[in-house]
Each structure stands twice: as structure tokens, then as C-alpha cells.
Amino acid sequence: MLSELLKEARSTVIFSGAGMSTESGLQDFRSADRGMWNNRNPIELADIEAINSNRSEFIRFYQWRIQEMLNHQPNEGHHILAKWESKGLIKGIITQNVENYHEQAGTRKLAKLHGDLGTLRCMSCDKQFESQIYLPPVERNSCSCGGFIRPNVVLFGEMLSQASIDLAENLLQSTDLFIVLGSSLQVSPANQFPKRAKQRGARLVIVNRDPTPLDNYADLVINLSIGEVLSKADQKLEKS
16 A cells, blocks of 8 residues: 555655654654663753753763763664665654754755764854763763764754754655654654645555554555565565
8 A cells, every 4th residue: 555655656755753763773762761860861961951050961961862872773673764865765754853863864955954973063163073082981971162062953942943844844745645753752843844745635555563643634655664675665665
């Protein structure tokens, strides 16, 4: 069914969420407080206020997140999506994920709504750095200008970047097939993109292990692993 929809569509857009990364073995940070953060809620450490009120724990938390990202690799699903983009089967990807797995797999048109964990920036002069400098043995978090170096992610309490919104809006313009992969569709405003695509006449497909608030709104819901679904669709497309 998914392969047929892909063949029929003129412009397909992918929307990926945390489930895309956890299939690479990455731990969801919402469950990262199991004995690791002294009963602190990691979501509090991903808040803009934590930079000033809990800076040492903020740094420790993002050291852990960056190391987790580096410990894992893009999965089969990431590579299939990159292949589909290169073949013109998909127009691009809108993602809630901050890991750089889509880029590593080869995806080129990518709207990263929640930022990029693969890079850092100085809060004073905006100089950019690779995220590895946050980790031992370097552990650098201060810029030569004296400013604090922070991950290039959107923290709770911050606005999404206008550049990522503009690219997402551009992808949304002409899509007639919108495929959600591994998102609970509970985080706003990102979760508005699938609904808006459907309202504009696109077919909506949701691939997620658990139910989402938009399941009744979708044309097709698949509660299986992303890798399994994309692999089967890719095999059918190759044979057709």
C-alpha cells in the first residue's frame, strides 16, 4: 500500500520523529533519568533557563546526548529515505530530530525544526563549533570571546528557527503525500505540519509503534517498525 502511494504521488514529504532515531539504538532522553540524573527530569535540563540556573548539569546532560549520538549510526530507514530523495521519490524531510543521522545517510533537503546537536555555537559572537569539543578530553564550553558555547538545538522556552520553518513551509507547499515516521505528534508547533498537509488535500500516512492523536485523520496508519515498513516498500518499488 505505501509503495503504491509513493508511486502515485507527485510530491512526497517525510516528517520524522524520535522513533526514527531510537531505531538506531539511540536512547530517548525522556527516559534518560533512570538512575542517571539523581531523580532530576532531563526535560528541565533542556530548558533555556538551565543555562544560567543549572549550567554544570546542562553541560553534563548535553555531553551525554552528544556522546549517545556519536555512539550510534544512521539505520536502514535513514539510508532508504536518502536513496528515495536521490531518485526523486521524496521532495525532502521535515524532522523533529536533532541528531545528524539524516545528513550522514545522504539526505540533502532537510528542515531541522528543533536544531542540530552536531554543532555548537557561542551565545555571544555566534561562532560555530563541532559538537565533539564538548566531550573529554577537550570539554570546551567557553569561547575565545568569553561567551558560553551551547548546542545548536532549540531548547524549551525558545522559538523555532525561522530558516527551518521557511524550508518546512516550502516543502509543504505542493505535497500530495505526507508520511509521518516515528512521531507521537504531541509536540507543538511541529505536529501541525501533518494536519496542515492533510487539510490542503495531501494523503496522510502515519508509521508509529504507538497510537497518535492524528490516527483517525490519516489515510493509512501502520503500527510497525519504521525500518521494516520502509524496507518492504523499497523492495516493492525496486520490483515495479
